[in-house]
Structures are given as structure tokens and as C-alpha cells.
Amino acid sequence: MTKIDPSLYLSNQPSRSPSPELGKDEFLKILMTQLQSQDPTNPMDDREFISQMAEFSSLEQMMNMTNSIDTLVQSQLVSPVIKYSHMIGKEVTYQAYDEETGEKLDIETSKVIAVSQKDGWAILELENGEKIYADAAIQVSNPDSSENNGEDPTDPENPEDEESE
Structure with missing residues (x-):
């Protein structure tokens, strides 16, 4: 009889905890999955697609602005002056x-x-x-x-x- 390798048990696998935040990478994955699995006879509406791309662009700009503000705040906290x-x-x-x-x-x-x-x-x-x-x-x-x-x-x-x- 063949033995099962104990390293394959689920209890031996590293645990992953889902992130409560939706980042730009996750947003793109969802959008690509949505495009791939859409009905070819009834494709996604142009306006809806453009709206989702605008949301993505807005999300990316907000993330960049947040990073810039964080950098500014950190540099001010460090400055002895x-x-x-x-x-x-x-x-x-x-x-x-x-x-x-x-x-x-x-x-x-x-x-x-x-x-x-x-x-x-x-x-x-x-x-x-x-x-x-x-x-x-x-x-x-x-x-x-x-x-x-x-x-x-x-x-x-x-x-x-x-x-x-």
C-alpha cells in the first residue's frame, strides 16, 4: 500500500489570511476575470467598462497620494529643525x-x-x-x-x- 506524504496534509501548509483591503492588483485580477468569463453574445457594456477603468485609475492616484503624504509626514517628524x-x-x-x-x-x-x-x-x-x-x-x-x-x-x-x- 502506498503511503501519503505527510508534508501534503493541509495542517502542514502555511496559513494565509485574507486581506480585508482591495488593492490595485486584486482589482485588476477581478476585472480580467470578469472580461474573460463574460458572455460573448452579450458583452460588457462600454460605459460600464470605462467606469471600472476610471475607478481603477482613481484608486491608483489615491494610493500614490497617500504614499506621498506618508513620506512627507515621516520626513517632517525626522527633521530636528x-x-x-x-x-x-x-x-x-x-x-x-x-x-x-x-x-x-x-x-x-x-x-x-x-x-x-x-x-x-x-x-x-x-x-x-x-x-x-x-x-x-x-x-x-x-x-x-x-x-x-x-x-x-x-x-x-x-x-x-x-x-x-
Whole structure:
């Protein structure tokens, strides 16, 4: 008696899960099958065929646009300039160093006026003329909050607010 090869059993075959999405390849296969199995005495209407081709073209254009938008979004997420652009106008506190000796100087605070990029790292350009790496900032704050000494400028109890009226 002949034996059946166990590798041919269905349980040994890799499982395939059907995709819930209909892509352009699947659409073309369905269209070609439809054309091949149509009744020769009653062929598909020209308008219906043109409509299906227009749908296919529209689907392909939408897929290309989606890929382009995804690429754009990914490139913006990676860019350090865009990532740190929200810091423009903020005050940063950082450890200053002597460029020649590398010796630590005082801790300084200055306003960010621009963000640039060097070798993939974000560089904060400061109002005092310094340029520091974004990760060298010790503290980031709004310049408005430090000038008011913690007082709310819209607070009716604030005497400065009454003088300005």
C-alpha cells in the first residue's frame, strides 16, 4: 500500500489570511476575470467598462497620494529643525563653556531666535549670539512668565494692571 506524504496534509501548509483591503492588483485580477468569463453574445457594456477603468485609475492616484503624504509626514517628524521649532521665542537656560579651554562658565539664560541643523542635531541660535545644541538646554521657559515674577497679568488684584488702564 502506498503511503501519503505527510508534508501534503493541509495542517502542514502555511496559513494565509485574507486581506480585508482591495488593492490595485486584486482589482485588476477581478476585472480580467470578469472580461474573460463574460458572455460573448452579450458583452460588457462600454460605459460600464470605462467606469471600472476610471475607478481603477482613481484608486491608483489615491494610493500614490497617500504614499506621498506618508513620506512627507515621516520626513517632517525626522527633521530636528521642525521638531524644535516650537522653542523659538522661549528662554533657555544652559551651561556656558569657554570655547578655547572647554572650561565651565556660569549658567546663562537667553531667548531662542532661530533653530538650525548641523550633522542631524538641532542647534538653537540665541539672542545673545550663542549657538547651543538643543539637548544642552537645562530649562525652557516662557519669557513672559519670568518677567511677571509668577503674577498673573490678568489678575484684577495685580497693581501693575490698574496702572496701565
